[in-house]
Amino acid sequence: MSQSIPMTTENTVIRPDFALISQWVKPNAKVLDLGCGDGELLTHLHHQHDIRGYGIEKDDKNWLTAMENGVDVLQMDLESGLSGFEDLSFDTVILSQTLQAMHNTEGIVKEMLRVGREAIVTFPNFGYWRNRIQILLGQMPVSKTLPYQWYDTPNVHLCTIHDFDTFCRNHNIVVIERKVITGGQDVQFLPNFLGNLAMYRLKIA
Amino acid sequence: MSENNSVGLVAPQSAHFDTPLPLKSGEVLTQYHLTYETYGELNADKSNAVLICHALSGNHHVAGKYKETDKAPGWWDNLVGPGKPLDTNKFFVIGVNNLGGCHGSSGPSNTNPATDRPYSATFPIVTVEDWVESQARLMDYLGIQQLAAVIGGSLGGMQALQWTIAFPDRVKHALVIASAPNLTAQNMAFNEVARQAIITDPEFHDGDYYNHGVVPRRGLRIARMLGHITYLSDDVMGAKFGRKLRDGSIKYSFDVEFEMESYLRYQGDKFAGEFDANTYLRMTRALDYFDPALNYGNDLSAALAHVKAKFLVVSFTSDWRFSPARSKEIVKALLDNEISVRYAEVTAAHGHDAFLMPDPHYHAIMRSYLAKIKV
Numbered sequence: 001m002s003q004s005i006p007m008t009t010e011n012t013v014i015r016p017d018f019a020l021i022s023q024w025v026k027p028n029a030k031v032l033d034l035g036c037g038d039g040e041l042l043t044h045l046h047h048q049h050d051i052r053g054y055g056i057e058k059d060d061k062n063w064l065t066a067m068e069n070g071v072d073v074l075q076m077d078l079e080s081g082l083s084g085f086e087d088l089s090f091d092t093v094i095l096s097q098t099l100q101a102m103h104n105t106e107g108i109v110k111e112m113l114r115v116g117r118e119a120i121v122t123f124p125n126f127g128y129w130r131n132r133i134q135i136l137l138g139q140m141p142v143s144k145t146l147p148y149q150w151y152d153t154p155n156v157h158l159c160t161i162h163d164f165d166t167f168c169r170n171h172n173i174v175v176i177e178r179k180v181i182t183g184g185q186d187v188q189f190l191p192n193f194l195g196n197l198a199m200y201r202l203k204i205a
Numbered sequence: 206m207s208e209n210n211s212v213g214l215v216a217p218q219s220a221h222f223d224t225p226l227p228l229k230s231g232e233v234l235t236q237y238h239l240t241y242e243t244y245g246e247l248n249a250d251k252s253n254a255v256l257i258c259h260a261l262s263g264n265h266h267v268a269g270k271y272k273e274t275d276k277a278p279g280w281w282d283n284l285v286g287p288g289k290p291l292d293t294n295k296f297f298v299i300g301v302n303n304l305g306g307c308h309g310s311s312g313p314s315n316t317n318p319a320t321d322r323p324y325s326a327t328f329p330i331v332t333v334e335d336w337v338e339s340q341a342r343l344m345d346y347l348g349i350q351q352l353a354a355v356i357g358g359s360l361g362g363m364q365a366l367q368w369t370i371a372f373p374d375r376v377k378h379a380l381v382i383a384s385a386p387n388l389t390a391q392n393m394a395f396n397e398v399a400r401q402a403i404i405t406d407p408e409f410h411d412g413d414y415y416n417h418g419v420v421p422r423r424g425l426r427i428a429r430m431l432g433h434i435t436y437l438s439d440d441v442m443g444a445k446f447g448r449k450l451r452d453g454s455i456k457y458s459f460d461v462e463f464e465m466e467s468y469l470r471y472q473g474d475k476f477a478g479e480f481d482a483n484t485y486l487r488m489t490r491a492l493d494y495f496d497p498a499l500n501y502g503n504d505l506s507a508a509l510a511h512v513k514a515k516f517l518v519v520s521f522t523s524d525w526r527f528s529p530a531r532s533k534e535i536v537k538a539l540l541d542n543e544i545s546v547r548y549a550e551v552t553a554a555h556g557h558d559a560f561l562m563p564d565p566h567y568h569a570i571m572r573s574y575l576a577k578i579k580v
Binding site: 076086089 | 543570
């Protein structure tokens with residue numbers, strides 16, 4: 001697997017992630033999935049909600065697999081933004097576990113909220129206690145959710161739930177809903193410590 | 206590709222049309238004929254037909270050979286054949302020479318039945334819209350109501366796009382490769398230089414060179430040399446020729462010194478020997494004039510509002526004459542209309558010519574997309 005592929009193949013984490021995203025997408029919605037990988041989420045949403053979905057994927061192999069899976073997939077680089085897309089031309093724009101691998105992190109979130117009425121952003125919570133322990137032990141965290149070594153990771157903008165909450169506040173972004181999960185289970189207590197995966201449903205204030 | 210998945214020996218066919226064809230220019234072609242070739246078998250319900258539209262210098266001879274001793278097969282033979290990405294075991298593939306061409310279909314070098322002399326300069330200026338209209342008539346003639354797909358690269362991609370606009374119910378899939386929704390000023394500028402090279406050739410005789418027994422070879426040659434520069438990328442020219450000297454040392458002359466010059470001259474001479482100058486002028490004009498958004502306040506999305514076909518749009522990273530940005534304009538307009546579209550930006554070194562190359566990833570894309578089409 002090339003380093004540029006966001007970690008979309010770690011099924012153990014992905015499935016509950018998709019199930020929750022699905023609850024946030026309305027039937028027949030027009031959905032744009034940024035970094036759609038093999039198109040699994042869009043296929044799932046299509047079956048569940050009969051959505052009109054498009055995916056964006058940069059990697060050749062993923063792109064081809066997504067197309068073979070019947071997804072309308074566009075090969076573009078998210079780093080250059082969504083300039084080809086009209087304002088509010090999608091009901092929901094999704095960035096599923098790709099935020100941390102973006103260089104232009106701030107830009108892409110702004111673009112998502114320009115193009116979509118709502119945005120869904122999910123990312124691995126760097127504040128998860130297992131990550132903190134590895135840091136305390138003096139090493140960069142490596143786990144199922146963060147399966148890379150420090151020298152080969154595509155993840156350049158890892159953040160905690162606390163960080164992202166602050167980011168939203170400072171950028172006039174309204175958090176419609178937030179879910180934090182670990183191993184598929186809902187985490188209510190100390191989410192920034194006990195939560196492995198953070199999921200946000202966002203809109204512009 | 207090995208010989209055993211070639212379509213084999215083929216022969217062109219001709220269809221004559223007596224129903225006048227009103228052209229976009231206002232002129233009318235009272236009668237005309239189209240030369241075409243087919244590969245594979247048309248199925249019983251005639252649902253497996255694929256039309257291939259050719260680019261500037263192409264023609265109907267897409268695949269196979271006319272005789273075993275032919276030096277080269279048709280121009281898109283690497284794509285079309287049994288077991289190839291456009292599989293002739295599944296599809297009935299049609300290649301057609303466009304009106305105004307010089308490979309069989311009615312064009313400037315043909316005899317005008319009204320005067321018994323070559324049309325020459327009097328052959329009307331034809332457009333992408335006119336070609337698509339004539340192609341639709343050819344489909345009528347072949348008894349094909351709806352095409353499974355229309356495929357074209359470059360100027361051919363413009364025809365594929367125009368098919369979906371003009372005949373939304375007659376095309377299920379459009380494969381628009383290395384194309385654009387119109388030409389940029391720079392792109393049209395190259396065409397103008399090419400035309401000026403031809404028109405100012407003393408042997409052009411206002412397009413009536415047939416009656417003077419000459420051919421404006423110099424002009425055609427320069428036009429083609431210019432074209433070739435723009436079809437390749439700087440990187441590929443560098444890799445292919447670099448600064449290599451043809452004879453190993455500099456001669457301080459204006460003869461061929463560098464390999465690149467040798468290549469361009471060879472390509473120019475070859476082309477000047479087989480292509481018609483009046484056709485070249487018309488093909489470049491068809492490129493210039495194509496602009497479906499023009500009648501919609503330059504809003505391409507509005508121009509595509511009634512399109513029903515599904516799309517595969519492909520561009521190539523090093524193609525600067527039909528850049529990925531231009532393909533993305535088509536994609537955007539399709540998205541605005543919620544039309545099914547897949548867009549691939551193939552990493553390729555060969556510039557605009559990449560669309561004719563058998564790049565494995567590019568061909569995998571074509572193969573996968575075409576395999577999914579139900580016939």
